[in-house]
Amino acid sequence: SQQGEEDPQALSIQEGENATMNCSYKTSINNLQWYRQNSGRGLVHLILIRSNEREKHSGRLRVTLDTSKKSSSLLITASRAADTASYFCATEGGNNRLAFGKGNQVVVIP
């Protein structure tokens, strides 16, 4: 399966701390994306990293990609209560479809 697997699946941190979550996948990819989902809502795209990129930044987000280990990490710096959500990685393979992982529940305590 192409699906990404996030780790840890649940994370609880204090406001202001950094949150790091990992995603592993099984086959070669064109790109890897991270999405956020607030409770009971749809997903919102956060960042896309291509297979030939190793690191990408967007605001307080930093994504790394290691294709040799088939893994990616998402770092949220200086977390805020509004960052409380589930975070999903999604891989795009040769069929141009996205395969989503199980998600990572992050709770930021004010």
Added chain:
Amino acid sequence: EADIYQTPRYLVIGTGKKITLECSQTMGHDKMYWYQQDPGMELHLIHYSYGVNSTEKGDLSSESTVSRIRTEHFPLTLESARPSHTSQYLCASSSFSQNIQYFGAGTRLSVL
């Protein structure tokens, strides 16, 4: 905010009823998708379309059907709802040039 809309947001119906979940987008995207998601779980692709009159089944087998008569509209129909269909259904769209998906708010379906 993405310009993709799903109605209804919540639906509670009895077993055996026929239902249609609506999804519309105003971004002119050719690609549209339906996902099924149980609470706290991953998304499963059940249908997708790459343009008008094009529909394909996804990775998860589903008793639902879809149609794509207009670019902006991608409704999902269940002919006879069962309790096993209880779930959240998410619609998404993307352009051909960049496979970033934009999601609607979802329809939470409960079949009694």
